[in-house]
């Protein structure tokens with residue numbers, strides 16, 4: 103008989119039960135080993151109503167502070183630009199010893215926004231699950247979203263070991279693989295593996311759309327192959343990505359600068375017929391894809 107696991111928390115509050123928050127709620131509901139009681143809070147009454155319809159939590163409310171007062175763990179799942187304002191509503195209401203955590207895609211900016219509001223008796227564990235889709239909102243969540251995906255943790259000096267362990271267990275029970283790193287390192291890594299690819303996808307769609315308008319041609323009707331994969335990423339939420347670009351500005355601009363240099367080098371190789379350069383770049387791309395498949399990340 104499978105061992106019955108004690109839930110990590112008595113009451114878990116998810117603030118912003120969209121794609122990520124509702125995926126955590128779905129997992130917690132399905133497994134029963136994350137929290138005994140689930141609360142969802144959102145500034146949008148429509149989101150709260152949908153959470154109730156989908157039965158994702160025991161309670162759904164627009165009153166963030168009242169919800170926070172009941173919770174042993176508060177998980178912030180709002181866009182990174184809203185983290186500070188939301189923390190200012192929930193942190194003063196939290197119980198002494200309750201754990202604060204967030205899932206924001208940028209870490210330095212979120213920690214900077216939350217630090218001034220933090221209380222000595224509320225340990226804070228910043229995290230970032232590296233899993234998602236182009237969809238958002240409570241309907242988009244998936245119980246299995248985090249399985250085999252990385253969840254990055256960027257604990258602070260003030261983060262207690264007990265709080266870190268509890269949040270590690272929560273993500274393990276969501277099926278994630280865990281890795282710890284510093285917040286600035288996190289932001290540089292995510293700038294290249296997540297934020298720049300989104301910037302390129304939004305940009306290439308814009309460029310193709312301009313060309314289609316200019317030439318009144320069927321450019322986009324024929325965009326069914328390589329371009330199609332960019333359009334999936336380009337369908338992502340504008341508010342979330344606006345915030346990520348603006349709140350990871352320096353790391354993203356650095357990676358964009360490197361990319362533009364490399365793209366210029368490729369242009370030069372094409373101009374001068376440098377076959378070896380072109381083949382080497384393509385082979386490196388193929389090798390990266392192969393290693394992702396082997397590592398079950400593709």
Ligand SMILES: NC(=O)c1ccc[n+]([C@@H]2O[C@H](COP(=O)([O-])OP(=O)(O)OC[C@H]3O[C@@H](n4cnc5c(N)ncnc54)[C@H](O)[C@@H]3O)[C@@H](O)[C@H]2O)c1
Nearest residue numbers: 118120121122144145179180181182206207234235238239
């Ligand atoms: N989508 C992804 O692939 C992904 C992956 C990992 C981490 N993240 C991060 O997770 C967070 C949530 O992303 P998501 O894709 O789940 O977003 P989402 O748009 O699906 O959900 C966000 C929710 O936050 C609510 N919200 C926004 N501002 C609020 C405020 N001021 N007060 C209360 N509620 C508010 C919205 O109403 C919405 O229900 C973001 O910080 C994002 O960077 C996203």
Ligand SMILES: O=C(O)C(=O)C[C@]1(C(=O)O)C=C[C@@H](O)C=C1
Nearest residue numbers: 207231232233234235236295296
């Ligand atoms: O799979 C996708 O659609 C995603 O965009 C997920 C993705 C990523 O870029 O990998 C997007 C943002 C997150 O912060 C983490 C994961």
